[in-house]
Amino acid sequence: MSNQTSPFDPNEFAEWLLKGLREVLEYRVRQTLDRERWMEFFKSKIPNKNEVVHLALKQAFLKAGFQFEDLNLGSAHFHVIRKSWRKPEAGQETRRLLFIPGFGDSPGSWLPLFTLSQRELSRSFDEVVVLDFPGYLGFLSRHEMITSMEILLSVVKTVCEANPPTVLMGHSLGGWLAARVAQDLPRMMDHLLLFAPSGLTPIDERKTFGDFIVRNQQLELSEILELIVFDARKFKPILSTEFKEFYSKSGVAEFVGSVTAEQFIDPARPFLAKKISVLWGEKDEFVPTHWIRYWIEHYGDYLDAYLLKDTGHIPQMERPLVTAQAMMHALLEKGGVEGMGWKKIQSRKKEYATQSGKTQAQAGYLK
Numbered sequence: 001m002s003n004q005t006s007p008f009d010p011n012e013f014a015e016w017l018l019k020g021l022r023e024v025l026e027y028r029v030r031q032t033l034d035r036e037r038w039m040e041f042f043k044s045k046i047p048n049k050n051e052v053v054h055l056a057l058k059q060a061f062l063k064a065g066f067q068f069e070d071l072n073l074g075s076a077h078f079h080v081i082r083k084s085w086r087k088p089e090a091g092q093e094t095r096r097l098l099f100i101p102g103f104g105d106s107p108g109s110w111l112p113l114f115t116l117s118q119r120e121l122s123r124s125f126d127e128v129v130v131l132d133f134p135g136y137l138g139f140l141s142r143h144e145m146i147t148s149m150e151i152l153l154s155v156v157k158t159v160c161e162a163n164p165p166t167v168l169m170g171h172s173l174g175g176w177l178a179a180r181v182a183q184d185l186p187r188m189m190d191h192l193l194l195f196a197p198s199g200l201t202p203i204d205e206r207k208t209f210g211d212f213i214v215r216n217q218q219l220e221l222s223e224i225l226e227l228i229v230f231d232a233r234k235f236k237p238i239l240s241t242e243f244k245e246f247y248s249k250s251g252v253a254e255f256v257g258s259v260t261a262e263q264f265i266d267p268a269r270p271f272l273a274k275k276i277s278v279l280w281g282e283k284d285e286f287v288p289t290h291w292i293r294y295w296i297e298h299y300g301d302y303l304d305a306y307l308l309k310d311t312g313h314i315p316q317m318e319r320p321l322v323t324a325q326a327m328m329h330a331l332l333e334k335g336g337v338e339g340m341g342w343k344k345i346q347s348r349k350k351e352y353a354t355q356s357g358k359t360q361a362q363a364g365y366l367k
Contacts, residue, residue: 057108058139064115066130068139073155077143079132080159081107083114085122097121098129098165100156102172102195104246105314106138107131110171113316116324120332129163131156131174137246147254149263156181164189167331168273171195172287172313180263182271188352192273193330196280196287196313200265200294210256217247229312230283238317267298274351277304277330279342281311281318296346304330305346 061068061081071078088094101107107130114121114128121128132138133152135145146152156177160168166189170178175197182192201209216224221244225232246252278295292305306326308315315323322341328334329344338344 054108054139054141057106057111060111061107064111071155071159073151073158075144076146076151076155077134077140078155079107079139080163081130081132082127084127086126088126093164093166094127095125095166096127096129096163097125097167097169098131098160098163100131100168100170100174100178101133101136101138102170102174104136104243105171105174106136106141108138109314110316112320113324113327116320117328120328120334124332125166129159129165131159135249135251137242141242145249145251145255147251147258149255149259152177153180153263157184160185167191167193169193169195170197171316172198175199176265179265179271182273183266183269185272187272189273190275191331192271192276193327194276194278195315196284196289197278197295198287198291200267200298201291202294203261206261206264210259213256214253217252220244227285227313229314229318230281230310231318235317267294270352271299272352274302275304275348276302277306279306279308279315279323279326279330281313281315282307282309283311284313286313292345300346301349302352303346304344304348306330306342306344308342310341 058068064083066081066083069080069082071080099110101110110130132140133146133155134140134143146155152173160181164187168178168182168189168191170176170193172195175194176199179192179194179197179199182189198209216227221239222232222236224244224247225235225239229235276295276299278292280289280292282289289307292307295303296305306329308319308322308326311318311322319341325340326342329338329342
């Protein structure tokens with residue numbers, strides 16, 4: 001019997017050739033490329049979850065008609081975010097709501113509140129202006145954080161002088177900044193509206209509060225959330241690790257250490273605002289709810305005070321609809337039914353009246 005060879009199979013030969021080429025290429029790639037280095041390179045080009053959220057929020061602001069303006073003071077970079085509905089007629093002043101967010105906060109967390117209130121705000125104001133701080137969780141989160149209370153006060157004062165507010169509104173540290181600047185503004189405004197403001201505390205509680213903020217850096221995210229929101233389980237997926245990363249920054253302790261006694265709100269001094277409103281989460285443990293009594297004690301004649309039910313320190317995220325209703329009631333004395341998530345615990349008896357360019361209270365203080 002003669003020897004026989006298998007017939008030539010072109011498909012089999014092609015598979016053999018491709019397999020050999022693949023092995024050669026894989027070997028050459030392993031020899032010439034650092035796989036880990038290239039993987040890190042490609043990862044760096046892909047936005048992380050927080051960057052995607054920031055991009056989406058910025059698009060939401062732009063779509064809602066807000067415009068971003070850059071403000072540079074020294075080496076610090078800020079955003080002034082503005083939404084204008086109309087230009088006032090010649091000779092009339094712009095009716096403006098100017099808002100200062102809190103420590104580490106993002107303007108994005110307040111977009112739902114502004115959206116829910118847009119109809120009434122557009123009727124009562126010509127524009128809304130929101131300040132965005134560098135290094136916080138807003139649109140400038142990659143920038144260096146400002147660790148000086150003096151600089152932040154200077155920035156808020158500069159923005160207020162360039163954009164004189166009809167209503168000055170602030171939350172937490174933003175409420176402190178707004179209130180402190182409102183004692184030094186060159187002109188009277190209609191309303192000072194504050195959400196859980198820090199800054200008006202007895203002398204013996206000031207250091208305790210500063211130590212409390214710094215001590216929170218050592219807590220787990222879940223423990224911090226227990227202090228800040230009423231329902232911590234609900235907000236853990238939303239606030240995620242970025243929130244913990246902010247409070248872990250060394251600049252937090254540096255900022256707390258920069259605060260001086262003169263920068264606290266002096267209860268002997270009036271605000272250059274005809275009326276004051278304070279809104280507080282009933283379950284706030286971060287800037288504790290019981291501090292509302294200091295505001296009532298020192299400014300009660302000119303103060304409306306509101307409590308938000310089942311709400312902690314970030315009412316704009318925890319209960320945006322209830323918060324919008326309480327805010328509209330404080331601003332316009334309409335916007336919801338008391339008892340449906342909020343209640344008014346203090347009503348002002350009068351407004352500051354001007355007297356030769358000064359409020360009556362200021363005139364008395366300056367004597």
